[in-house]
Amino acid sequence: MSIGRWFKNIRFIYKLIVGYVIFAMLPMIIITGYNSQKTKNILLEESYRNMRQSMGQIGQNLDSSLEAYGTVIDILYTNQMFNGYLVKDYTNSDYWDMFSYIDNLLSSIMLVESNIAGISIYSSNTTLPSDNYYFFGEKGLDQEWLKAAVTSKGNPQVAGVITKGKKNYIAVERLLNYYHYSDVRNILLLRIDGSSFNEQMEITNSSQEIYWVNSQGKIMAASDKDTVGMGMESISEDWEDIPGEGKGAELEINGVTKVCTARKSLYGTRLIMMENQESLVEATRKVAREIITIFLISSAAMFLAIYFYSRWISGRVDKVVYAAKKLGDGQFDYLLKDMGKDEIGMIASAINTLNTEIQLLIAENYEKKLKIKSSEMNLLQEQINPHFLYNALSVISSMAMQEGGKKTMMSVRYLANFYRISLNKGKQVVSVQEEVELLQNYMKIQMLRFEDTVEISYEVDRKALAFRTIKLLLQPLVENAIHHGRKDEEQVLHIRVTAALTKDRLIFEVKDDGLGIEAEKLILLKKELKNSEEGYGLKNVDIRVKLNYGEQYGVRIDSTYGAGTCVRVEIPQVFS
Structure with missing residues (x-):
């Protein structure tokens, strides 16, 4: 049996109730669902906006710090005497003048920039003495860092994290290729106190996380200090898919949905911010629960009201139907009483009139x-x-x-x-x-x-x-x-x-x-x-x-x- 035929055959009272459910309750359910989803989208967009603002402020501070260290690197990168000493052949030469000059130069820089814990040169010049303080052989540099420095073609790079004891240092490197004296390759590496960067990662919202990541996907600084030095893939395998430029994405991380956004920073680094979506939708759920509670209470009250009202209407209709059946059976003496003056009452009156006229026609005509x-x-x-x-x-x-x-x-x-x-x-x-x-x-x-x-x-x-x-x-x-x-x-x-x-x-x-x-x-x-x-x-x-x-x-x-x-x-x- 089709739905249309079923609806035609059910009693009038049930038609009214079904109509109420379809035309009253169903739209309310749709509106409630729509409002919940709309509120969620608004909160999500607001979260993205707040995250972008917070990350923008952190990014500006971070870039300012990096620019200061970049200035130091530029000074050494363009210092002709400094670079000349590094490529000189010391097989038959005295290196005390070189050491004295470089020691004074680097000491004065570290004195001015107190967050620079050390400046090192990794050189392929085998005649350059290695003091394991300033000068190191090229082979002493991490091979991934070496590769990153070479492929950057003289641009500064944040190489990674150096851990000594309980303290972390950020390594910023640069290939010294400004002057081409010979085939000697020198790599400058600044070891910067990591706490200054971690302080910039501190955020007040406990549901948010922020990570500063280098080009190799290593975490340089983060709101969660325990993740520093780890690969970003340990947080999320899809971290590279997080869009930047004001856009956002939703990622499933350890069974928890998080909204994420990213921002490019200096020296091949990125800032990534995440927020637990559960905290965003909790407010939506609270509003939705309140709406649903009110809706259910009002629906129950309306359902009872429509039920009793439908019974009253249906009772009057049943009387008219009964009278019509009597008329169809040829019993013309059945009359409806006290049916009112509305449409149902008018139908009842018409049936009464028809009964009376039929009796007269039968009797007289x-x-x-x-x-x-x-x-x-x-x-x-x-x-x-x-x-x-x-x-x-x-x-x-x-x-x-x-x-x-x-x-x-x-x-x-x-x-x-x-x-x-x-x-x-x-x-x-x-x-x-x-x-x-x-x-x-x-x-x-x-x-x-x-x-x-x-x-x-x-x-x-x-x-x-x-x-x-x-x-x-x-x-x-x-x-x-x-x-x-x-x-x-x-x-x-x-x-x-x-x-x-x-x-x-x-x-x-x-x-x-x-x-x-x-x-x-x-x-x-x-x-x-x-x-x-x-x-x-x-x-x-x-x-x-x-x-x-x-x-x-x-x-x-x-x-x-x-x-x-x-x-x-x-x-x-x-x-x-």
């Missing part, structure tokens, strides 16, 4: 109309027989005067056959075959009178013979054709009688080639089949057909003056 109809039918039937009997007896009387009695005997026999079929034990309905036989007996009498001046032919569909029709349908039409169609006493009148079946009708036609009907008179006949001697038979047939079968059936007449007339009678196909 029904039997009366049946009697009138029966009287009309009998009267119309009786009008035909005396009319024809008068003409038939006139014929018999004339012939009896002219000859000795043979034709008189035949006329009387034909007349007897005619009345045998016509009377038909008082029945008003005969078969088409009997109706045609009735007409044939009538025409035998007429042929005795008119002899060769009237010729009649029959075209009757054999399938139509078994159908039923009211009797004396064709005879008045043929009599009318003979009476009004003959042009003179000598000219032959041809009459053709047909009976045929269409889709749902039985059609009789009586067509002659006689005098025809004048145009003005034809208009009057078509308009009202005027009650006159000329139209007597046509009107009689038309009235009987309409009384028996309905107004959509009856007599149709078509005529051309001087060429003949065609009378068509349509009735329904009836077997019994």
